[in-house]
Amino acid sequence: MSRLEELKPNAAVRGILPDALATVVSVQWFGSEALELTYKSPSGKVANELIYRHDEPRLEVVEQGRPWSFDGKGDLFRLVSEAHRIRLAHLFDPVLAVHTSVLDPLPHQITAVYDVMLPRQPLRFLLADDPGAGKTIMAGLLMKELIARGDLHRCLVVCPGSLAEQWQDELYRRFQLPFEILTNEKLEAARTGNWFLETNLVIARLDKLSRNEDVQEKLKVPDCRWDLIVCDEAHKMSASLFGGEVKYTKRYKLGQVLSTLTRHFLLMTATPHNGKEEDFQLFMALLDGDRFEGRFRDGVHTSDVSDLMRRMVKEGLLKFDATPLFPERIAYTVPYKLSDAEARLYKEVTDYVRDEFNRAEALRNEKRAGTVGFALTILQRRLASSPEAICQSLRRRRERLEGKLREMELLQRGNGVAAGVAAGGPELDAEDVEDLEDAPDNEVETAEEEILDQATAARTIVELKAEIETLKRLEGLALALRRSGEDRKWKELARLLQTVFMAGPATGCVAEDRPPYGSGPIPPPSPSPHQKLVLFTEHRDTLNYLEARISTLLGRRDAIVTIHGGMGREERMKAQEAFKHDPKVQVLLATDAAGEG
Structure with a gap:
């Protein structure tokens, strides 16, 4: 609000014209409550208007200087200029993601992202550096750099279940990228019915996607495209060629689907080659099907993949000061000989496992036989672990089988007919076992306990009773061993x-120089x-x-x-x-x- 007395020649006034400032030319008063204002519009048109005292609320005298007077709001200008600077930062900072992340990258990580992967548009690449090279960090740097360049909005990370939480932690802690892990609850609670459409940064378990066709269908919808898909432990998405016929696993088929859903496709594994060139070409076909699919059968038994793959071994990984990244590793095996009690338990459990394996192979149910075989393998691993592990495993297995025996006997008395032993717990095929190996540690423990406690090759109550008696005898041996303290x-x-x-040695003593590793016995x-x-x-x-x-x-x-x-x-x-x-x-x-x- 301005008073009428402030309207003086050359003043700029807002409120006279609807969308512009008016410049005062002259003022003629009529008493003390009104005046005739002669003004000029920005286009130069001159006009006049009677202004009264009650018009003061709509008038505002504006301090007008030169056209570039820099008299705007400084905080707003700073905000806009900073936004433009950030938007164009990648043009001036060649390693922008490094400087905006919480990490100290190593030379091979910087070269992988900025020299090898970023120049490739679109990116179809296999990163096959040795374990410990920091492939997760390389993937995070790539993601953040693509986001800064406006080239990444939606990203999907596919990894084994045991690594999902680690990926989420690393990407948030180091790169401030809030990825969400796919779960059944999130799929069911999706507002649109398709959680993938609602979430831009996703981590999904490999087994969850490969074994669930409904989830794959949601991934395939037209609007569910991704800017980048990263597959960790990608060697698990393999196919094999045998006898001229290709065996495609569910995981490989998932890889083929993912390859079509994204512009940038990054595979990461430390073991890309299983020694068979034909299988390796099938694996590389996930990146470029036209170039590799079926080429081995056409007689192409060697392939140059240097433009699609980088592999660095541990010996070639250095710090910025050119020293080796990994310290000298001294491997030392401590031998020990089993005591008589341990040797007896080992032999008895091994005989039990062998007999049950033979009975499992006689079953006509392939899945049940595979499940029993897996359970017996777990038992043998626990035998090698410690007397405590085998003792507890035998006890739990005996108790569960005794429970199953009581159920069978009740059914037999109720029906008056001899009942067969039903399969208990889940039944697994080869791919189920492979998926279980990749599951998180707590899920593996739960599943192993359930399978070990319930899977049995016994087909009748008599066979089940015989197996329980064998378990009682083995459990007695394990208990006696544990109490004896004979754990070598x-x-x-x-x-x-x-x-x-x-x-350690007394202070002030001069330590002897250690001989180079490999020049003599291990110290x-x-x-x-x-x-x-x-x-x-x-x-x-x-x-x-x-x-x-x-x-x-x-x-x-x-x-x-x-x-x-x-x-x-x-x-x-x-x-x-x-x-x-x-x-x-x-x-x-x-x-x-x-x-x-």
């Missing part, structure tokens, strides 16, 4: 722990009470057994942290941080859950 593997581990954690571990040790075991029963034993040996429970599949991500992170930074924690005891990816 533990004794060797205890001796090693005592060597590792004993007091023993260097003793020091401040060292940290990582112990891996396959089974949770063995982990619990070792935790109790090592706590007793070291005299402190807080000297050990554990990681297993039953722990949440936050608990795992706390255990890792404690092991890295807490000087009191000396041992990290973990199942395969700590080594996934």
Whole structure:
């Protein structure tokens, strides 16, 4: 609001013209409540108008200077200019994603993204660097760089189930990319009926997509295109050529589908070649079907894939100071001989497994035979793990089979007819077993327990009773062994722990130069009470057994942290941080859950 007294020649006034400023030419007053205003429009047209005191609310005198007076709002100008700068940042910063991510990349990671992958438009590529090279980081840098360049809005990561959470953590923690993991609950709760259309950054389990045709149909809808699809552990999407006929697995067929749904397609695996050129060409056909599909059968037995693939081995991975990325690795095997009690248990369980395998092969149900065979394989692995693991496994299996026997006997009394033993638990074929191996650690443990406890080759109640008696005898042997303390593997581990954690050499002593690795016998571990040790075991029963034993040996429970599949991500992170930074924690005891990816 401006007062009439402020209307003076050359002033710019808003409110006279509907969409522009009017420049005052002259003012003639009529008393103190009105005036005649002569003004000029921006086009130069001169006009006049009577203005009264009650018109003051609609008038505003504007300070007008030169055409480029820079008198606009500074904060708004800063906001707009910053938006333009960010939009064009990739033109001026050749490694923009590196500088906007929480990481210290290595030379081979930078060259993979900026020298090898980004120049390829569209990208159809196989990244086959050795394990530990940081392929997840390379994929994250590629994603962030494509986002900065406006070339990526929708991205799908397909990986084994055991790696899904790790992918989600890495992409968010290092690159601030909020990926969501596909679950059945999210599929069912989708507002549009297709969760893929509603979510732009997705991580999906390989087995979930390959085994579920309904999910694949949702992926194939016309509007569900992706800018980038990344397949981790891509060697699992393989096909094989045998006898002139190609065997396409469900995972390979999924790879063919994914290849058609995206502009950029990135396969990642450390083992792209299984030694068979024909299978490798089929695998490369996922990237370029016209170039590789069927070529082996046409007589092309070698192929140049240097334009579609990069592979770097560990020996070629260096830091910026040209030193090797991976430290010298000294592999040392600690031999031990089974005690008489251990040897007897091993022989008895092996005979039981062999007999049950033979009975399983006699079954006409191929899936049931495969499930029994898988259960017996689990039992033999636990036998090799520890007396505690085999003892607990035999006990649980006996209890479940006894429960099944009671059910069969009740059915027999009710029907008056001898009942056959029904298959219990899930029945697995070869692809089911492969999918189970890729599942998260907690799912694998649950499924293995269910299969091990229920799968049996017994076809009649008599056979089931005989198997239960055998299990009772084996369980008795395992219990006797556990109580005797004759665990040779533990004794060797205890001796090693005592060597590792004993007091080191006195201060001030001059250490002898170590000979180069490979020039002589492998040196023993260097003793020091401040060292940290990582112990891996396959089974949770063995982990619990070792935790109790090592706590007793070291005299402190807080000297050990554990990681297993039953722990949440936050608990795992706390255990890792404690092991890295807490000087009191000396041992990290973990199942395969700590080594996934």
